[in-house]
Structure formats: C-alpha cells, structure tokens
Amino acid sequence: MEKLRQTLKVRKERAILVAAILRKESIGLHTHSDGDDLIELTALAESAGAVVVDRFQQKIRTINPTTYIGKGKADQLAGRVRRFKADVVIFDNDLSPAQIRELEEIIAVKVLDRSELILDIFATRAKTKQAKLQVELAQLEYTYPRLARMWSHLDSVAGAGGATAAGAVGGIGTRGPGEQQLEIDRRLVSKRIIELKHELANIDKRKIREINGRKGLFKICIVGYTNGGKSTLLNALTNAGVLVEDRLFATLDTRTRKWTLARGARVLLSDTVGFVKSLPHQLVASFKATLEEAINADLLLHIVDVSNPDALKQIESVNNVLAEIGCGESQTLKVFNKVDIVRKIGDLEMLQTLFPDAVCISAKTGFGLEQLSKAVLAKYKGDELLLQVSSSQSNGKVQSFLRAYGQVLKEQYCDGSVLIDARLGRNQLAGLKKLRPETIEIVQS
Ligand SMILES: Nc1nc2c(ncn2[C@@H]2O[C@H](COP(=O)(O)OP(=O)(O)OP(=O)(O)O)[C@@H](O)[C@H]2O)c(=O)[nH]1
C-alpha cells in the first residue's frame, strides 16, 4: 500500500504542466482567460513540492479517446520532457487509466492527472489521524480502478518520487506482475478500503456526538476556496492561532472557537478545509467527518478572495462542493476578503452587483470586521419581531432575557404580572419560550 502511495508523489520532481482546453465554439462563451488553468495548476504542483520546469497549453476540438490530446501533440510533449529533463507530466484534466497508460508510453515518464495531484497534496498535508485515514481512503478509491496501471507503473518507472527521464519507463509491454498478482493486490486494496471506512465511521460517530453536544448554540462555519483567507479570518475574530500560509490547502482539519458578536450573543465559529475546482469526488466523500461542521452549521460564511481574477468561478466551484455535501440550501453570507489588495475595482463592483448583501473585509488588516460582526448578528437574531410578553413579576428571567437579547420598549406592571412590549429576533423566540412567560403575542412580524 505504501508503494502505491509513493508512486503518486511528485515532491521535488521536475514537472511539465499541461492543460488541454476544449474549444467551446458552439457556445461562444469565454468563462476564463487563457492561461488560468495553468496558473492554478502551477500553484497546486508547487504546493505538492514539485518544481515546474515547463508549461504546455493545448486547445483541442475533441478529446482523443486514446491519448486525450492529439497523438502529434503527445509526441511534442515527449520532446519537451527530454529537453527539460522532466520527471513527471501533470495534466490539468482528469484522464482515464487507459489514456494515462498510452501517454506514459509515448512520453516515457510518469503522467498524473489533476485529481491525483490534489490527492498527493492532501497526503503531504494530512497531520491528524483522521485526515490521514481520509486521504488514504480517497487515494485508494481513486486509484483502485487504475490498479493495473499502477502496478505496471511501479515496475517500469524507475524509483517513484525520484524518477528521471533517462531510463524511466520500460514501457507497458514489460508489465511486471502477472494477472494473478494483480488479483491479490486488488483484494488487498479492497480489504484496506473496508478497514478504513470502518475506522472513519467510528470517528464520524464521535464527531456527530461532539456536534450534538453543542446543540442550542448558534454554529457558524467559514467555507470557501482554498487560500481565500478562512484561517486568517478565524484568527482575526477569535485569536485562534491557526496556521496561515500562502499555499493551497494549508488547513485540512476543522477548528472551532467561541466568538462573541455582541452582549449576550456568543456563537461557535469553525474554519475548515478549503475547496478547489473539480475536487475529486472521492476526497469530498471521505472528508465528510471534517465537513460535518459545515453540514451542521446554522450559517455559512462563504469567504471569497476578491483580489483573484477568477473569484466568480471560484464562487461557483465552492457552491458545487456545498451542494455535493448537502449544504446547497444552507443560510449563507458572502464575505469578500482581501479588499486591501484588489487591483481592478471594476471587478469588485461587478461582484458587488451580483451579491449585494456581501460584506467587504480584509481579514489581514481588520477592515470591515465590525460590519461583518453586525451582519452576522442580524443573521443570528433572524428577522425582528414585535412582541407583547406577559410574565409573572417573580419570574425576573424573562425581563433579563428580553433586555439582553432584544430591545424593551415598554413595561407595565399590574397584579403581580408585568406586560412587556419588546423587539426580538425570531431565532431567540425559542430561548424566550423556555423561560415560560405567561403569554407571548407576536404583534408584528
Ligand atoms: N492581503 C491580504 N492577504 C490575506 C488576507 N486574508 C488572508 N490573506 C493571506 O492569504 C493567504 C491564505 O490565507 P489563509 O488564511 O491560510 O487561507 P485559507 O482560506 O485558510 O487557506 P487554506 O487553509 O489553504 O484553504 C495567507 O498568505 C494570508 O496571509 C487579506 O485580507 N488581505
């Protein structure tokens, strides 16, 4: 198993990056400028520890079923691999096992696709036991269908993690293990997958118990594209001391801290793993326990790095992942971060037109945090109700509650009771009811 994971590592290897972009002539829509795919892939490859030596962008009309890019282009790529002494070629696209096999034969070095690269980054970053198990499961599930390739690969590619162009691949024809060995390996992998699922299910249960223990508290989870500034925001609001790095996927687990919005309004704030475009489905599935915080949140703060020219596409990617984990309908507040380094004001204005309720902040300088706190407080309270509450004068808790969480407008005392006119957020109504006042009348909602 260890051998299998080693194969996918790209640490310190010389990498050539390839993005094959399907021409969408019929639609005539340009959703991003040329080169964007490689900017993100470069950041991902560097995050994994690879040294990017060359980049190759190819517009294609159709996907070649055997080699993804055209055969001629694959030959050109082989030439560049020799010229730059590359050890690995990383595609921005997701390739089929057969396509990878074919490409490796032509290019003569290891070929990885985008999902394998992301899985490798997660493997490098995983620190907690839970994260390690989650990544191992995702890697095994993703590579399981590729097992035939992996094993032939191990035999033919010289030393995973340190292969050089010279003599790297002996070709698929020199496949090492026979079919029987392959079958044994498959069985080992599926056994390990079952074990991992079992272990993770236990962690999952513990996590759910932990979250249930926080019932009654208002839970907020910061979500967003990786490197958007989620951990920086958690630190700025709660002094959490979470690691912040200008690197993709700095955070792989979830931290939860108490955050005081205003008098009487204490909430729980969590920071979690970041998302990225086309996050491998297996990874999202196995990170379910980590994402449990987002799934159970009363409010999601969707943080957007508005200094990134791809901000809008990143919002879409995050929405897709949220829908995948079942948070598509959750109450969300958009937070536009990094306004201190926005270069194109026009882009920010366009985003503000699309999302007029978004709050602009800089988690780094502290700009806008006060306004964010107010906006969150409004969500915490819910829409404001005008109430008339009657309570026994001996039950002082009702009055204190209304003073702390709402706004008392009038108090009238008669016959041992007090009649209070007050404003209160809809979400606080349950708390008020628990204190058992004599009557609650909603005068206006
Ligand atoms: N200029 C500027 N930089 C920021 C701001 N917020 C965060 N950053 C920087 O952006 C980088 C990423 O910040 P993180 O807080 O680690 O981002 P994250 O969303 O937690 O990222 P992952 O955990 O990797 O998904 C760091 O270098 C931060 O210093 C901001 O408001 N302005």
Ligand SMILES: [Mg+2]
């Ligand atoms: Mg983080």
